[in-house]
Amino acid sequence: MDPLRSYLGRLLLEDVTPVVMVLTTPLAEAAxxxxxLSFVDMLSPFALFKKIDVPVRTASDQPYRLQMFKIRMVYASGVRKQDDEAADERLKLVVSEANEKALQDLLSDPPQLEDVLNKPEAELCPSWIKRFNRELMRTLxxxxHETFDHPVACLLxxxxxxxxxxxxxxxxxNTNQLPSLLNEGVMDPQVLKHYLVLHDQQDGPQEIAANILVEMRSxxxxxxxxxxxxxxxTQADGSDADNSWLPYKAHGLQNHEGxxxxxxxxxxxIKDFMQDLASNHIIPYMEQKIxxxxxxxxxxxxxxxxxxxxLWWRKRDDVPEAANGLMYTFTSIESQIRVLSDYAFMLRDYELALSNYRLLSTDYKLDKAWKRFAGVQEMSxxxxxxxxxxxxxxxxxxENAFTTYLRIGSSGQRNxxxxxxxxxxxxxxxxQHxxxxxVYFRISNEEPSLHSAVLLEQAACCYLLSSPRxxxxxxxxxxxxxxxxxLSDQKQHAVRAYRNAMFVYKQNPWSYINNHVHFNVGRWYGVLGIFDxxxxxLLEVIACSHQSLTTQSMFLNDFFHFVQSTGKKFDVYKLQLPVFNMSSLRVVYEDHRTYASNSDVDVNxxxxxxxxxxMIPSSSVVRTNWLDTQPKNSPFRNNKACVCVVGEAVKLNVELKNPLQISVNVSGISLICQLSTDASSAETAALTTAAEKDMANTKPSISTFESDENNFTVSKLDIVLGGGETKRIQLEVTPKVVGILKLVGIRWTLSDSVVGYQYFEVPTQKKNKKGKRGARHSLNNNLIVIKGLPKLTGNIxxxxxxxxxxxxxxxxxxxxNQSEHAVKHVKMKISHPRFLIPADIPDLDFEFPQCLKKHVQSDNNAVVSKGIKGNFKGLLFAFPQDTKIQGGATFSWPIWFHAPIPGNFSLYLSLYYEMESTSDIPYRTLRMHYNVEVLPSLDVSFAISMCSSRMQEYIVRMDIMNKTPSESFAPHQLSCVDSKWAVSALPSSNSSSFVDTIHANQAVSCFFKIKDLRTSSCIEAADKSCGSDMVLSSGGSSTDVYDVSLSPITDFHHQERYQQGKLAKGPHSLLDFILISKAAAVNSSKSEQLLSHHTCHCSPLSQNLVWWLMEGPRTITHDFSxxxxxxxxxxAIHNSSEDNISVRVVTSDRMPDKNQNVPSHESSSGQGGWYDVSLENDIKAISSPKGTHLPKESSDSTTPFVWCSLSSAQVDLKPDSxxxxxxKVCxxxxxxxxxxxxELHWKVHPSEGGQVDENERSGGGQGHPFYVTVLQGA
Amino acid sequence: MASTACFVIVSKNDIPIYEAEVGSAPKKEDLAYHHQFILHAALDVVQDLAWTTNAMFLRSVDRFNDLVVSVYVTAVLLISLTASVTHTRFMLLHDSRSEDGIKSFFQEVHELYIKIFLNPLYLPGSRIASSHFDTKVRALARKYL
Incomplete structure (x- = not known):
């Protein structure tokens, strides 16, 4: 590129030009x-010659022609260094003038990337910036230290x-009036002088002036x-003059008015005069001087x-010259060279100029005249x-010049x-953008903020122009x-700069950047009064969660401040504060399914x-055949739509979150709804999802959805969200008329000043196809409103x-029943009958727990309860047929609760009822859901072992462990469920020895005896004290006994038996126990608390099919002489199995080798009736209840008795015989x-259908110990 | 001596996936965005520079006043077939310090990053939320910077 054509080239050609100093008289100026205009203003448009075409010959002999030439006309008063403040004012003016223009731009949208890229290069930087640059240069x-501003000529x-x-x-x-620079000797006062007589035609004829001219010439x-x-x-308006000025207007004649x-x-x-001045005087003069x-x-x-x-001369004079302030006057050789090279530069003989600049630079360097050195470097x-x-x-x-200027400090900054x-x-x-x-960036650091701003903007433009961008x-x-x-108080420009940068940071994940940009732009717009x-x-930044508390509050304060400044309420679509979690959105509507409480809705x-x-009739029942499956006028035609009932609230659950650390006040949260009543629109709305989509796309203005009080009412909710808090809220809309209700969105008011609203996004068709299972989870915002229905509400x-x-x-x-109509056919189903059992009768005659006590006529009830039990098997409980709940009536039914096992349980109850009157929905269900946490209390376990000394008797050890940390309980009663069992305390222990209360963490064991009442041998069968129930508490009489055969204990027991039976391993279960205990009353005001523990399917530790027992006299007196x-x-041998068994008894005269009760070291000695009494054995005897250790006569090797009769006998035993x-023993x-x-050996002969385990086919056993003492008779 | 050090991992589309102020200078609210601006602007330089050299450690690529941006570029990862190839860039904004320390810091962080990257549950290009990673990076910063 030709440097002369470049911007810098033109800049230099226009700015580095000869200066003509103008001196005028006041009268000339007045003319x-x-x-x-001033005189300079009048002349300056003609000082630029586009095609002067003058031949120039400088130092070399070769002449060349100048084409463009310019003279700067300056008043003598202007020939001085500008003071900084005035210069800054001028520059500021340039910037603020551009301000006004910027204002309109600010209202439009910020530029986008494409806009900026498509802009021509020249327009990227606003044009005023170039003017600013020039003004900045002109301040120097x-x-x-430079001579190109020194006047070449003087026009008087x-x-x-x-x-x-x-x-x-x-x-x-006159020297007094000349500029100081000329007087101080910096500039050469011997300049070319040119004299001019100015004649105003309106003041008189031209002759006077001509005379003066003649005089002057002489x-x-x-x-x-x-x-x-x-x-x-002659005419003042100068209409033709205006036109004639036009071509020159561009050259700095803005303010000519009047x-x-x-x-x-x-x-x-004037033009001719200027041409003459330039070509005939100034240029030849300069040539000459060069x-x-x-x-x-x-x-x-x-x-x-x-x-x-x-060199030699400089070294010598170095020090004294430097001390002098004015080192170089115009007469000094250095200044002369500088003038020479500047003139050459102005006349475009750059070669000459350059050679002289270089010469000069070494000189200045040696002199350490850095500013001059830098100036010369700059020029070269x-x-x-x-x-x-x-x-x-x-x-x-x-670069050299730049750094040198910087090095000399503040005086060189502007340079x-x-x-x-x-x-x-x-x-x-x-x-090289x-x-x-x-470079721009480097300059900007040296300049005051306003200038640096302009420079930085230019730097930015350069980055945009660089390749790659x-x-x-x-x-x-x-x-x-x-x-x-x-910082320099130019807000319009500040906003403009930020706006231009905005596209770079659009959708930028660098959060701090985003916040900074939006916040500042917002704030400055606010300061400028453009509030919207x-x-x-500011909306972009108010929901910033990552900022610190102070920043957040600053954002928020400014936001509210501006909102209040506008003086009206703002509607903001998708306001980010608070954040509504749309995925948590759930619409709760009650069609035939109704819910007792809000938490029930969340159940799957x-x-x-x-x-x-x-419980509920299956839907297919309604249809008679497939042709008329769907009644014509049924509103259920569209499966997508849901149904709700007039007068019943449709609830919408949504989560909202405050992302800030400051608490915000959210008020008037309500639903935006639409209820269309006319049938045609309802149909289309219900049928076409396209309509929904349209609605979603074209966001209707919020005003169309103002709450329509005639058709529905919406709830309004006010909450305060703490910092970072998440709340789940429920909004309601209650339709008042039949039609189609459309939930459109949510609106809320933030801190009473900003109204936010958000529409629900309707899931697109595609999403639905992908299969979100269950319509209730995807958002259904169309609801069909049907006319009022009775509705039950209930609770336990x-x-x-x-x-x-x-x-x-x-x-x-x-x-x-809060409606007007009655409901009938009430049924109930409970998910956990183990926990809840409805009572059989609506009213209870006695106070709890007295009603459970044994009555005289308890037998009747027992029968009834047995009957009910069958009914209840299916977990379905039907209230009596005639139960009707009238409108406005309430209905109560007792229900038993029992907590069987520890853990967390969810109990579900569902009530079914039918409408008395015919309606769109034939039946409804009421769903209830409760969570129960069952804590462990008493841990009861039973260990049953056979009593070896009695037939059909068992020893029971009951272990009770109180697992609560603080509660204590009093065992009240132990019952065997089957009446064939009798429970009694062991003879050795009486009931008073039994602990009254079991304290926290206490473990207690006690022993009982149970016997089968059916065995004929039991004599005490008639004895009342030995029933299936045993009172454990001290001072308890038989009247305190609770009847376990009564409902509800028996019902619960039934359930327990069923549940525990699932867990029971062996097929042999003997009996079930119920332990009833009372909580030790801490405060008497509380009603008595009853606990019943059911332990089912207890079985003895070892169960034999065959029982046998030796019977005979224990003491014999005989004269052995x-x-x-x-x-x-x-x-006696008893067969307790259900099969035929043949038993063989074998006697032997030797002691059994493997007596498990005898310690092993004794078994070697084998036999004998007498045993050693050792300490060891004693301990064992204590530890084992079945201890059979007797002193042993070690010398004796044979048994001192002999079985007399048969050595082996066989019997066949029928079941249960x-x-x-x-x-006989001798x-x-x-x-x-x-x-x-x-020894006994038996063999099972299984009956036809009976299946007997292979292992139990046959078996055997050692004899039980049977001690007989024989005494020497007289 | 209070020093500034702001470490950022930048993934494709110039999304910062990890940010940490690891310098000993007390954290100032207004500096946070300042650092982000500088680092964000330095991406322009990295973009050019990354393809001119074989080295992963690009040394200091950009400076703003007395703050220097050092960059370490990982190998090109083909995140998906359609996406353009992008380096993951580790950027550290710091006042002048030993280059060796910074280099070692970057190398160790790279190892950590690869471990994160190998995690099958980590979606490439998503924000690194692992607190383990965070503590490790901070420990490395204390060690080397």
Whole structure:
């Protein structure tokens, strides 16, 4: 690219141009004022020559032609260094002027990526920024160390009205009035002078001026004097003048207002004058000066000798010169060289300029005149650029200049900025945008915030232009720029910068960035008074959960502040505060299914379904054949729609969450609904899902859904959500008329100022197809409203949520019908009959627990309860047929509660009822659900072992362990369920020894005896005290006994038996126990608490099919002197199995080898009636209840008795029969004998159908010990 | 000496999947977004630089005033067939410090990251929520930075 065509090239051609200092008299100035212009303003449009086409010859002999040329016209008063404050004011003006234009843009949408990319390069940066750059550079005009601003010529202007014009010229160039720079010797006062007489045509004829001109020419010189006539136009409006000014307007003539008396002729005259001035005076003068200076430089500096001299001279004078403030006056050789090179630069002889700049730079470097050095470097960099030579050198020079300026501190800052701007432009021209932006960024650090903002914005633009585009850098620098704008109080620009950056950060997961951008943009919009946009942006940030508490409250405060500033309530779609969890949304409606409480709704539908399966009539029953399966007018035609009833609330559960750490006040949460009553629209709405989709897509404005009080009412809910809190709320809508109810969305008010609303997203067709099972889980927002129905509400009074195991209570089931119509055919089903059993009769005669006590006429009840039990087997309980619950009536029914096992349980109850009147829904169900936590209380276990000494008697050990941490219980009664069993205390222990209360964590064991009452041998059968119930508590009489055969204990027992039977392993179950205990009353006010523990299917530890027992005299007195003693004993054998058994009895004279009760070391010695009494044996005897250890006579090796009769006998036993085998023993000496050395072997003969386990086919057993003491008779 | 160090793992589409302020300087609210801005802007440079070198550790790629951005780039992961190939970038914003320490830090974090990545339950490109990872990274930061 041709450097001259580039922006920087043009910039340099226009800005680095010869300066003409203008000195005017007040009268001359007044003449110009008449046209609303100053003299300089009038001339400056003509100071730019697009095609001057002047031949120029500088140092070299080769002439070249200049095409474009410009002269800067400056008043003498302007030839001085601007003071910083004025300069800053000027710059600020430029920026704030652009402010007004920016305002309109702010109302439009922020630009998108495509918009920015499609923009032409020139438009990326606003045009005013270029003007700003120029103004920034101009603040450095007329600096000490540069000479291109030094006036080349001086134009002295005198009006024709002035008296003695000639002397006026002398006065004008009086040294007192000249700029200080000229006087101080920085600038050369010997400049080209040009004299001009200004004549106002309206003041008189031209002749006066012509005379003056002649006079001037004679005194001041022929060529340097000119006459200029203005204001030739007679009419003040100057309509033609306006047109003629047009071409020049662009060149800095903005503020010309009012009348203009210049006509075309005047303008042409001015133009000619300027042309003449430039081509005939200024350029030749400069050429001349260049040649002279060049000659001078060549003689003093060029050549080897001069260089040596120069070096030596500099070294010597170094120190004293540096101390002097003004080192270089215009007469110094350095300044001369500088002037030479600047003139050459202005006349575009860059080669010459460059060579001199380089020469100069070494000098300045040696002198350590850094500012001048930097200036020279800067210029040589520009020369390189204009020559389009080595880029590297150019950049090196610019960088060198830049860093040098920075190094000298504050005085060089602005110069550094200018240098940077040039440098950046240079890089931009060469397409090195990235480097350019880096330069801009570097300058921005040196400038006050406003300037740095503009510079940063340019840096951002450069990033956008660089290839590849660096959008993120673009965004970042725009944000930085915006921040700086904000700091320098330019909010419009700040917003503009942020807005432009916004597309970079759109949908950006970098949360802090997002928040920062939106918050600041929002806040600044708010400050500018554009509240709606401000709120829109702030909405993005108010729900930020990751920010700290202070930031969150800051966001929120600003948001509310702006909202209040608008003075109206804001409707915000999808307000993020609080967050509604739409996936948690659930619509609860009651068609034929009604619920007792809200928690029941959450129970899985399948549980209810299973529970109600038998109870409700199946749907297919209604249809007679498949053709008229669906009645024409049934509203259930569309399966998708759900049904609700007029007057009954449709509830909607939704979770809402406060993402902030601050608590927010949410009020008036309500549903947005639509209830269409006319049939046609209802049909279409129900049938077409397309309509729903349309609704979802085109979000209707909220106003159309204001609550329609005639058709339905909605509940309003006010809550305060704490920081980070999640709440589940329930919203209600109660339809009042029949139709189709559509749930559209939710609305709420945040802190009384912002109304948020959100529509439910209707799941699309596709989603449904994928199969979300169960319509209740996907959101059904269309509900068919049908006319009013009776509805039961119900609950179980004070059902405990926590109970101890075994707890037995009576509760009341309350049902109430709040409608006008009656309901009938009430049925109930309970999921856990183990826990809840409805009572058989509606009223109880006695107070609980007295009603459970034994009455005289208890037999009757027992029969009834047995009958009911069958009914209840299916868990379905039908209330009496005539039960009708009238409208407005309540109905109660007692219900028993028992907690059988510890754990957490959910009890489900479902009530079925039918409508008295015909209606759309023939029946309804009421569903109840309770959670019960059953705590462990008494742990009861039984160990039963056979009594070896008695037939059909068992020893029972009952272990009770109190597992509660603090409660204590008193065992009250132990009952065997079957009446064939009698339970009694062991003879050795009486009831008083039994513990009254079992304290926390206490374990108690006690022993009982049970016997089978059916065995004929039992004599005490008639004895009342030995029944199936035994009172355990002290002082308890038989009247305190609870009747276990009564409902509900028997019912619960039935359930227990069934449940525990599932767990029981063996087939042999003997009997069931019920332990009834009372909680030790802590405070008497509480009614007595009863616990019943059911232990079913207890069986003895070892169960034999065959029982046998030796019977006979225990003591025999015999005179052994006569004969040996014969003892008659008999063995009773009982078959307790259900099969025929043949039993063989074998006696042996040897002691059994493997007597399990005898310790092993004794078994070696084998036999004998007498045993050693050792300590060891004693302990064992204590530990084992069946101890059979007797002193043993070690010397004796044979048994001292002999079985006399048969050695083997066989009997066949029928099931459940008894046989006795007589035996005879012959004893030879007195002593105590154990007749246990016999064995039984039996064989089972299974009956036809009976199946007997292979292992139990046959068996055998050792004899039980039977001690007989034989004494020596007299 | 209070030092700044902000560590970010950036996945595809420039989504930060892990962020941690690991410097010893007290955390300031207004600096958090500042750091994010710098790191986010540095992605532009990383984008170019990543393809010019074989090294994973790109050293300091960008600077903002006295804060330096060092970057470590993992191997290209084909996240899906349609998605463009993207590196996962570990970015550390810090004031000038030893390059060796930073390099070791990045390498160790890379190991940790691979472990996270191998977790079948971790969806590539999603936020790393593992507290274990977090504590480990912080420990490494204390060790090397």
């Amino acid at each position: 110009c004022r008449r046209s609303g 005009s007329f600096s000490e 202007v005198v009006s024709s009205k002035d008296k003695e014009p000639i002397s006026k010229f002398a006065d004008l160039f 005194t001041l010189g022929l060529n340097d004097c000119k006459l200029l006539c203005i204001n030739s136009s 009348a203009c008396f210049l006509n075309m002729e005047d303008m042409n005259q 040649r002279v200076l060049n000659q001078q430089v060549a003689t003093t500096r060029k050549g080897f000798r001069n260089q040596i001299k120069n 960099g520009l020369c390189y650029f204009m020559l389009d030579q080595s880029r590297k050198d150019a950049e090196y020079c610019m 550094a900025a200018r240098c940077g701007l040039w440098w950046a432009e240079m890089l931009k021209t060469r397409g 990235r480097e350019a932006s880096a 660096m959008l993120r850098k673009y965004g970042f620098h725009l944000i930085l720029a915006g921040n700086s704008y904000y 946009v401000a709120i829109k942006h 539908e399948s549980i209810w379904h299973e529970l109600e399966e038998e 009074d004070c059902l405990p949520t926590k109970a101890f195991t075994g707890d037995l209570q009576i509760l009341t089931l309350n049902l109430s 006569k004969s040996c003693c014969e003892a008659n004993i008999q063995l 008894c046989a006795k085998i007589p035996l 004893i030879f000496a007195p002593g105590t004998y154990n007749f246990s050395n016999y």
